[in-house]
Amino acid sequence: MxxxxxxxxxxxxxxxxxxxxxxxxxxxxxxxxxxxxxxPPVTPSKVVAVHLNHRTRVEEFGSPLPATPTYFHKPVSALNSHRGAVVRPAGCKWLNYEGEVAIVIGRTARNIAPEEAASYIVGYTVGNDFGLHDFRDTDAGSMLRVKGSDTLCPLGPGVVTGWDFRHKRLRTYVNGKVAQDGSTDEMRWDMHYLVADIARTITLLPGDVLLSGTPAGSRPVQPGDVVEVEVEGLGRLTSHIVAGPTPIRADVGAQPTESEEVLSTALGGDWEFRGIRAPRR
CATH class of the missing domain: 2.30.30.370 (FAH)
Known part of the structure; x- marks a missing residue:
C-alpha cells in the first residue's frame, strides 16, 4: 500500500x-x-454521501433500510483537512460527528457494473461527515446546510492505494474516548456497489469522493472538543471544534431550531424515551 x-x-x-x-x-x-x-488529500469536483449503510446505525434509529441506498451531496466548499478546525456557527448547538470511509475515484466512471468498480477507485481515505442538525427541519430533503456548511467535510490524512475495505475496524474518538466503534463488515452495500450505483446517472471524475456511511454513536460535540476518526489501514483523521465568531443571520432564511426531529437525530433516535439528556451548550 x-x-x-x-x-x-x-x-x-x-x-x-x-x-x-x-x-x-x-x-x-x-x-x-x-x-x-x-x-485535503484530493480536489474533488463533488462529494456524494450515502444516508444509511451500517447495520448498527439503522438499529439505532429503529427504522428499516430502504431497498436501495439513498444519497445526499456535500459541496466542495465544505472540504477540510487533517487537523483542521470544524466551525460550529454561533447560535447553533447540534453539530454531530460521523466517522466514515471515503472512496476516491481514480478515473472517469459512467455506467459501470459493480464488479468493474474496483478498477475505477484509486484509493481510500478517512472522512468525518459532520452534520449541523440545527437545520434538520429546513433541509431534511436535501441536507444541504446540515451536511454542506463550510468546514463540515474533513478528509485525510492521505489517500491509501491498494487497501482492501473488507473486515476493517472504524472508530471515532472524542477527547480520547471511543464514541463510535464499527466495522466495514456491517455495511449493507459495499464500496463497489456504491460507486456503480452513483455512476449509473452521474459521471464520476478523478478525485471525486463517496462517503460510505457511519456506524452507531454519532452525537453532538462542542467547541474545544477534539474528534478523531481512525480506520484500520487508513490512519487517523483529527479535527478540533471551534465556535464561529458571528451568529447565523436572522434577517434572511430559516433559523436554527430545536424541534423533536432535530434533537432525535442529533441524540441518536428515540432520545426522549431513553432518558438521554441534552449535552452542555
Missing part, C-alpha cells in the same frame, strides 16, 4: 508520499508528518 498526502510545503500545495514518520515530495524535500500543514 502507498499513502499520498497533500500539504503546504514552503507555501505551495505539494503532493507527497508517506515514508514512515516523514512525508517526501517529488523533488526529495522531506518534512515530519506531525509537523506538516495538511490540505
Amino acid at each position: 502507498t499513502e499520498y498526502r497533500r500539504i503546504l510545503l514552503d507555501g505551495s500545495p505539494v503532493q507527497v508520499v508517506r515514508e514512515g514518520d516523514e512525508l517526501v515530495a517529488g523533488d526529495g524535500r522531506r518534512v515530519k508528518a506531525d509537523e506538516a500543514a495538511h490540505l
